[in-house]
Amino acid sequence: MDRIFQDVADNVAWLSGIGADPTGGTTRLLYSDYWVEAQQGVKKKMDDAGFTTYFDDIGNLFGRVEGSTYKDETIMSGSHIDTVVNGGKLDGQFGVLAAYLAIKYLKEKHGQPLRNLEVISMAEEEGSRFPYVFWGSKNFFGLANKEEMADVADFEGVKFVDAMRGAGFDFRDETKPLRDDIKAFVEIHIEQGKVLENEGKVVGVVNSIAGQRRYTIVLNGESNHAGTTPMGYRKDTVYAFSKIVSQSIDKAKKLGDPLVLTFGKVEPKPNTVNVVPGETLFTMDCRHTDEAELHSFTQEIEQDMKTICAEMGIDILIDLWMDEAPVPMDPHIVSVLEGVCKKEGLNYRVMHSGAGHDSQIFAPRVPTAMFFVPSIGGISHNPAEDTKTEDLVEGVKALTEALYELAYK
Numbered sequence: 001m002d003r004i005f006q007d008v009a010d011n012v013a014w015l016s017g018i019g020a021d022p023t024g025g026t027t028r029l030l031y032s033d034y035w036v037e038a039q040q041g042v043k044k045k046m047d048d049a050g051f052t053t054y055f056d057d058i059g060n061l062f063g064r065v066e067g068s069t070y071k072d073e074t075i076m077s078g079s080h081i082d083t084v085v086n087g088g089k090l091d092g093q094f095g096v097l098a099a100y101l102a103i104k105y106l107k108e109k110h111g112q113p114l115r116n117l118e119v120i121s122m123a124e125e126e127g128s129r130f131p132y133v134f135w136g137s138k139n140f141f142g143l144a145n146k147e148e149m150a151d152v153a154d155f156e157g158v159k160f161v162d163a164m165r166g167a168g169f170d171f172r173d174e175t176k177p178l179r180d181d182i183k184a185f186v187e188i189h190i191e192q193g194k195v196l197e198n199e200g201k202v203v204g205v206v207n208s209i210a211g212q213r214r215y216t217i218v219l220n221g222e223s224n225h226a227g228t229t230p231m232g233y234r235k236d237t238v239y240a241f242s243k244i245v246s247q248s249i250d251k252a253k254k255l256g257d258p259l260v261l262t263f264g265k266v267e268p269k270p271n272t273v274n275v276v277p278g279e280t281l282f283t284m285d286c287r288h289t290d291e292a293e294l295h296s297f298t299q300e301i302e303q304d305m306k307t308i309c310a311e312m313g314i315d316i317l318i319d320l321w322m323d324e325a326p327v328p329m330d331p332h333i334v335s336v337l338e339g340v341c342k343k344e345g346l347n348y349r350v351m352h353s354g355a356g357h358d359s360q361i362f363a364p365r366v367p368t369a370m371f372f373v374p375s376i377g378g379i380s381h382n383p384a385e386d387t388k389t390e391d392l393v394e395g396v397k398a399l400t401e402a403l404y405e406l407a408y409k
Contacts, residue, residue: 025383088385204372223278
């Protein structure tokens with residue numbers, strides 16, 4: 001226990017220090033110098049542990065321990081190495097470090113596995129530097145389209161292609177066959193919510209990732225003088241927005257978990273004290289683990305918005321720009337993870353993930369499941385992001401035992 005505790009604490013401190021911001025937090029963006037340093041640093045650790053290491057074309061890093069018997073079957077674990085701007089010390093990178101430590105411990109204690117064990121440190125998941133998410137996992141499965149990236153640039157005008165090649169990588173060689181040896185993928189991640197902490201659980205077993213529908217909505221009414229326009233003559237888009245929000249959230253609360261609904265961005269125009277706002281742009285984010293429920297609820301809300309606006313003489317433009325279906329985890333892998341928790345006497349619960357993860361790219365293609373560990377205060381994407389080291393250790397132990405069940409038996 002003491003060794004694992006120290007290993008976890010030391011490795012988290014080391015990796016989060018690469019790209020550490022003087023004001024707190026870590027910034028390690030795709031193909032940046034800090035990103036290269038982090039990937040090379042993880043590679044060296046795996047080299048030193050006796051893993052066979054390599055990069056793929058786009059910069060995903062792999063560390064492999066060959067199996068003795070089922071050489072065409074691989075059990076994989078890992079996560080992403082990039083961060084959001086001024087992010088925390090655990091999101092993504094804990095999954096990479098936990099996979100490395102778990103496989104290192106298994107190799108030391110049990111020797112060669114029956115099936116190959118492999119760490120993946122994915123190039124990117126967050127979309128923090130370039131407007132593209134899951135670059136690492138999508139390339140792993142040949143889902144990324146390089147034509148889409150030709151004119152993509154970051155917030156400083158650096159082109160994606162130039163940054164990638166400057167880091168020593170290039171687009172995936174599409175003549176190479178995709179891998180078909182992955183028999184299971186297990187990702188461990190901080191929860192990024194308060195459920196485990198509030199319930200006093202040390203581990204979550206994730207059985208699904210919620211689907212998401214995201215909208216940008218624009219209301220067009222009439223801007224007019226705040227002093228000379230009687231209330232009955234107004235086409236006030238902030239008033240319409242407030243009615244939409246109040247009615248929608250009341251309905252979401254009535255329907256209850258696991259549905260969540262968020263109005264996250266609001267831009268009224270002209271946004272000044274003495275003018276009736278004639279235009280309001282806002283966003284809506286709705287998530288649910290059941291696709292039919294997600295579609296039914298959002299379609300009802302869309303109709304409600306149109307009714308409210310029609311009654312007020314306001315035009316509405318609704319743009320549904322993200323429509324991601326829920327992703328179930330593999331029942332067998334979920335049962336393996338649950339069995340490990342029961343065997344080890346861990347205080348756990350089965351739960352869904354409201355946030356997106358690389359596992360949602362893996363799950364439709366290979367048997368996949370996830371572990372969660374608690375997040376203090378539910379805080380993430382923030383320098384205050386943290387988890388008790390004791391809980392991180394329990395997560396590493398759970399992952400170690402799960403990989404043992406999948407690779408050594």
